Amino acid sequence: MASYAERRCALRWQLVLWGLGLPAVLAAAVAWLIMFGGSHDAIASVVSSLLGLGSVAALIGCGLLYRNWPTGIRMDEAGVSIGAVGFRRATARRPTVTHQNWGLFTCAWPSVRYVTVVTDPARIREIKKSPQYWTLSNRWGKPRGMTRCMAGVLTAPFMKAALVVGVGHEEADVVSPELGSALFFANYIAEPRFSRRLMADPALEWVAPTRHPDELRAFLASIGRGHDPEHIFAD
Numbered sequence: 001m002a003s004y005a006e007r008r009c010a011l012r013w014q015l016v017l018w019g020l021g022l023p024a025v026l027a028a029a030v031a032w033l034i035m036f037g038g039s040h041d042a043i044a045s046v047v048s049s050l051l052g053l054g055s056v057a058a059l060i061g062c063g064l065l066y067r068n069w070p071t072g073i074r075m076d077e078a079g080v081s082i083g084a085v086g087f088r089r090a091t092a093r094r095p096t097v098t099h100q101n102w103g104l105f106t107c108a109w110p111s112v113r114y115v116t117v118v119t120d121p122a123r124i125r126e127i128k129k130s131p132q133y134w135t136l137s138n139r140w141g142k143p144r145g146m147t148r149c150m151a152g153v154l155t156a157p158f159m160k161a162a163l164v165v166g167v168g169h170e171e172a173d174v175v176s177p178e179l180g181s182a183l184f185f186a187n188y189i190a191e192p193r194f195s196r197r198l199m200a201d202p203a204l205e206w207v208a209p210t211r212h213p214d215e216l217r218a219f220l221a222s223i224g225r226g227h228d229p230e231h232i233f234a235d
Helices: 013-039 041-068 097-102 121-129 213-222
Strands: 004-006 072-076 079-083 104-108 112-118 148-153 162-167 182-185 195-209
Touching: 004 213, 013 041, 041 097, 079 097, 079 112, 079 162, 079 195, 097 148, 097 195, 112 121, 112 213, 121 162
Parallel strands: 148 195
Antiparallel strands: 004 072, 072 079, 079 104, 112 162, 162 195, 182 195
16 A cells, blocks of 8 residues: 655644744844944833833744644554654653643544545634633634543644544544643633643544645545545544
8 A cells, every 4th residue: 555644734834833833033133232232322221111021922923833843744554644644753652631642543544434635715724712622732722611631633723724534532542642731821801711721632534634635635636545524523
């Protein structure tokens, strides 16, 4: 059987610029303040005021880039794998729900109910926002109503296309990492409690971003595994 592999499939240029470019700009701004800020008081004041907000944005960007860095897709005779497909130690990792992309999710072909590539913007928005796909790989914090993180949903920021895999329930054919919980603090503002521990919940559909949807569709068609997303999601 032919094989398909796509590494770093979550790294669109916007995410890389956010996670690496913005910190570099802030570092340059700090260097400028140290060297020339004293002689340009007005400009230095504006730069200083922007550094605070910029630092928060850079922190979020770095975090999301790190969470999504290893995300990949692999298909071969064994089945479909998503997550850290290019890391030999991925199968031994026990990441928390915030970093589930660093684990490895594998489903053997007998338990793959369907597999398809989604590019429709409306469907992509649904995957990003719908509670049945809630994950922490495409958001820094937890939405107010989020009570679980869907294991196997590796949605990425700025995702334009996604591989969606309907997963069966045969335990021998479906291998997922043991995800640890994460504690989020609300301070009684977003929720009437001080903190909430977020647990993982197995998803019936695995999701992984793809930067090459046409190539992925062609591969699925070549092995007779592609499906029409409009038929699958008709319900």
